[in-house]
Amino acid sequence: MMSSLRQLLRPSSAPPGERRNVLIALGLLALLTYIGLIVGGLKISLDRENEFALRNLDNLARVLEAHAHNTVDKIDTVLLASQLRLNTTLSGESGDAAAINTALASYLALIASESQSLRVANAEGNFTHDASGKIASVHIRDRDYFQRNRDGASALVVSEPLFARITSNWVITLSRRLSDPQGNFAGLVQAAVRADHFQEFFTSLKLGSGQSIALVDHESRLIARYPAAPERQGKAIDGMPLTALIADKRPYGNFTHHSSVDGVERRYVARQVGHYPLYVVVGHAPSDYLANWYQQVLWSVLSILVLAFVLAGWIAVWLRTYDRAHALAQGMTRAYENTTRQTRALLDSLPDPAWLSDPQQRLIAVNDAYARACGKPADTLPGQTVAAIWPAEAAESLTRLDALALTEQRQQRRTDTQQLADGEIRHFEFISTPVLDDRGELTGVAGVARDITQLHEDQERIRYLAEHDQLTRLPNRSMLADLMSQALALTFGTQAEVALMFLDLDHFKNVNDTLGHEIGDQLLLEAAQRLRRSLDARDTVSRQGGDEFAMLIQGYGSPSRLASIAQRLIDALGEPFMVAGHELRVGASIGISTYPEDGKDIGSLLKNADTAMYQAKAAGGNAYRFFTPEMNTRISERVMLEDSLRRALRGQDIYLNYQPQVDAQSGRLIGLEALVRWNHPEIGNIPPARFIPIAEESNLINQIGDWVLREACRQNRQWQDQGLPPVVMAVNLSAVQLRQANLAQRIVAILAETGLEARWLELEVTESAFIHDTDRIVAVLDELSALGIKLSIDDFGTGYSSLAYLKRLPFDRIKIDQSFVRELPGDTDDVAIVRAIIAIADSLQKEVIAEGVEELTQADFLLDHGCRLMQGYHFGRPTSAVAIEAVLQRGGYLPMRAVDAAV
Known part of the structure; x- marks a missing residue:
């Protein structure tokens, strides 16, 4: 433009009207060119701001969607485990309410930070089990999620936002259908996710005032929001344009919407949470993220007005008189300098470093932010190369980006860290844009380094929260x-x-x-x-x-x-x-x-x-x-045996044998011990020592114990109804059974069911059962003894063996463990122990019976030392009810030393 001005000031023979028109045209062209550059720059800046805001919203939406997705998946894993356990119970296995509540409590502990409850409802919508152990009296049959499960939902059911009747807070429930063995609806298992769980996570992100986060369902009903809007929870957000997104089955969308919650217009990004009917909607008000751009527009308009005013004044002065052309030229020079200062002021108003460079990458102009960043005076930088200003590593990356913009003639972007002159490390988004003149020729590069340190730190904080345990920071x-x-x-x-x-x-x-x-x-x-x-x-x-x-x-x-x-x-x-x-x-x-x-x-x-x-x-x-592989084999074998044991309890593979207990002096049968046996259809007979521990670990021992007690009482009553001599039936109680709160009531119910009098039942309890909770167990045994049931201590001498509890227990008989009988009378230690046990029983005025008697010498030794009651292979092996019935028909007497033939 200045070369054209010089041409105008030279003497010329061109008519004054033509020179006037040329000058006006040049002035208008200069103004339009400047406006075009300003408008183009503003358009690029606006697109960049919108793109940057949309990308930030999308990144935040991805993080929030992952958080919500992980929350739902984690709870669904627990629901699947609960569904498997409960469907197994519905198939006829042990349904002990306390055991199910205990299992639910252990599952709830895995999701305690996400879910406030884990409950089971039956087909009528009434709660039957609860992880807390307290069953609420409210019903849920009117709830939509209950009806969807009842109508055949096979996948996870996510409810609408609900105000919980029990806990009086906003939740969404996740539930899965329970089915009986015929596939009919048997109820559901549900977990309640607090809306506050999402609300607290949103709040922890510490977003700006112009931003918002909402978690809604497929009908735009509000679950949680930042900033909080408790009065709108559970209600549909009017005008939320999610309908098209849901109809097209698209998991992502962005839109601009005027919020009906707080009246703010925002740019939004919506993401579906996995395949669930939940959506994360993240918004940012343009008035917030375009604040710097609006200021840039203001300064641009001011500079255009100033330039237009200067040009108009210059042309008006020139038109008034050609003779004042020299003065007018000076005025134009001053106006140009003033415009330059205005432009420089506009550049300096930008908070981020900005620069202009020529095709040889020499700086033409920089703003104050650039000068502060490199630590050099702004007026010394024009004419210098980047390599002369910045350290080698930083200069190389900056030069490469500008070179790409020049060679490819398109905008280049990259993000990187940069150490400033004061030593501070900041994160920047570097943008280099090629600048073309009105002929389309390349004249240089315009660059800006946008400071994104805060955004980077926010993203790092979100990533840290997603990868670390919130309690331990591990x-x-x-x-x-x-x-x-x-x-x-x-x-x-x-x-x-x-x-x-x-x-x-x-x-x-x-x-x-x-x-x-x-x-x-x-x-x-x-x-x-x-x-x-x-x-x-x-x-x-x-x-x-x-x-x-x-x-x-x-x-x-x-x-x-x-x-x-x-x-x-x-x-x-x-x-x-x-x-x-x-x-x-x-x-x-x-x-x-x-x-x-x-x-x-x-x-x-x-x-x-x-x-x-x-x-x-x-x-x-x-x-x-x-x-070790062997360990894995044992675990696999244990799982197989547990599964087989569950099936055996539903069939005929579990049965009882009975071992005689005799008075060795007379050979008379005084009692029987009921012993449970398992005949596996493929493996064969499995010893109790192998399957009883499995039953105890898998919570089957109470079911097996009830069956053994019921079958032994039934058989004993049947023999009495046949007119056979009555005998005492001894049944073992495990330590696990003793821990049942209603043990005495269950035994009384079985006696009533079978019709057996309490005096014909003896319960054998091992010493190890008294190690824990001795006071409560003593109270249970007192209650059983008061009913007339006989009690004996099994395997005496191998467990706790404390005289302090012996005198407190209401037992009738002490049973000498077979490990002390096996080496009699040759082993002096065993001889001493057996004598001591007999003496203790005598001093406490209790009967004593020895088990594991297999040889005549053992029987003679025990008789000589005052132990008449015995049990073992010498008198009879464990055998069937039919064989025992034959002995009872002979009056209950066993032929000495020939018992095996008799039974």
């Missing part, structure tokens, strides 16, 4: 899986040294139950710190949930070092904890699996370490175990 299960994948990838094709330790705190539940979850959480924090201090820097400790931790060990060298690490962890956790004035002691059980011996993928290593951990806990806890 890596969570998801992050551990990523770290294990990286470790396995690094060891691929080499001699791997990667191991996984799975740790569970012993007795932690007692702390939570007695002192509360706040003390329990503090204990977990201190335990996590001890674990971190006990491992090397390259090893990883992760919290898996509850009181379970997993340790990823790399480069361990040898199995002996793994054992040393495990013992070090056990020792560290074995020291007492001081929490809120309480001295707490817990132990640790650790399972160890190694790659690739115990698994070639993450899932196998985790499963096998968990299996080994349970073996350590089964051994008494405070120990570690390595996983």
Whole structure:
């Protein structure tokens, strides 16, 4: 433009009118060109701001959708486990309400931070089981989710937002259908997710005032929102344009909408939560994220007005008189300088560093933010190259981006960190845009470095929350899986040294139950710190949930070092904890699996370490175990036997044998011991020592115990009805059965059902049953004794053996364990023990009976020392009811030393 001005000022023979027209045209062209550049720049800046805002909204929506999706999936996993357990119960297996409530409580503990309840309702909509153990009296048959389950829903059912009748708060319920063996609707299992769970997570993100987050269902009904809108919870948000999104079955969409909640117009991004009828809607008000752009528009309009005013004034002056052309030229120069200053002021108003450079990448102009960033005066920078201003590493990346913009003639972007002159590290989005003149020729590059440090920190904070346990700040299960994948990838094709330790705190539940979850959480924090201090820097400790931790060990060298690490962890956790004035002691059980011996993928290593951990806990806890294939075989065999045992209880594979108890002096039958037997259709006879422990661990022992007691009483009553001599029927009670709160009532009910008088029933209790909760068990035995039921202590001398409880127990008989009878009369220790037991029984005025008598010498020794009552192969093996009936028909007398032939 200045060259054209010089041409105008030269003497010329052109007519004054033509020169006037040319000058006006040049002025208008300059103004339009400037307006075009300003408008183009503003359009680029607006598109950039909108694109940047939409990308931020999309990133935030992805994080929030992942959080909601993980929450629903985690709860659905628990519901599936509960559904499997409850459908099994509906198939005819043990349905003990206390056992189901206990199982529900253990499941609820896995999702305690997400769900406030875990309940079971029957087909009529009434609650029958609850993880809390308290059954609410309200019904849910009018609830939509109940009706959807009843009408045949086979997948997870997500309810609309509900105001819970029991807990009086807003929730959404997740439920799954329960079916009876015929496939009919039998009820449902449900978990209630607090709306506050999502509300608190939204609030923790600390978003700006112009932003909003909403979780809605498929009918736009509000579940949770930031900023909070409690008066709108459960109600549809008017005008929310999700209908088209749902109709097209699209999981994503963006739109601009005027909020009916707070009256603010925002740009929104909506994402469906997985395949569930839930949507995360994230919004940002344009008035908030375009604030800087509006200021830029203001300054641009002002500069255009200034330029237009200057041009108009210059042309008007020139038109008034050609003779004042020189003066007018000076005025134009001053106006140009003024415009330059205005433009410079506009550049300096930008908060981020900005620059203009020529095709040789020499700086033409920079703003104050750029000068502050590089630590040099702004007026010294024009004419210099980037390499002369910035350190080599930073200069190389900046030069490369501008070079790409020049060669490809299109805008270039990248994000990177940059150290400023004052040493501060900031995160920037660098944008280089090629600048073309009115002929389309490249004249340089316009660049800006947008400071995104706050956004980067926000994203890092969200990522950290998604990958770490919120209580202990340890890596969570998801992050551990990523770290294990990286470790396995690094060891691929080499001699791997990667191991996984799975740790569970012993007795932690007692702390939570007695002192509360706040003390329990503090204990977990201190335990996590001890674990971190006990491992090397390259090893990883992760919290898996509850009181379970997993340790990823790399480069361990040898199995002996793994054992040393495990013992070090056990020792560290074995020291007492001081929490809120309480001295707490817990132990640790650790399972160890190694790659690739115990698994070639993450899932196998985790499963096998968990299996080994349970073996350590089964051994008494405070120990570690390595996983072995044999251990897996035993676990598989145990699962198979448990399944077979459940089927056997529904068929005829479980039966009773009866072993005679005799008076050795007369040979008279004085009683029978009922012994349960299992004839597996494929394996054959399975000894009780093998299947009774399985029954106790799988909660089948009470069902088996009830069946044995009922069948023994029925058989005894049947013999009496046939006119046979009555005998006492002895039945064993396990320690698990003794812990039943209603044991006495159940036994009374069985006696009433079978018609057997209480005096013909004897209950045998092992010594080990008294180790725990002695006072309560003594009270139960007193109640049974008062009914007339005989009581005896089985396996005496092998368990607790405390005279303090012997004198308190209302027993009638002491039973000498067969381990002391087996070596009689040759073993002097056994002789001394048997004499002592007989003496104790005599002093307490109790009967004494010896079991395991197999030889005549043993019987003679016992008779000589005052023990007349005996049981064992010498008198009769356990046999069927038919064989025992034959003995009773002979008057109940057994031929001495020839009993086997008789029975």
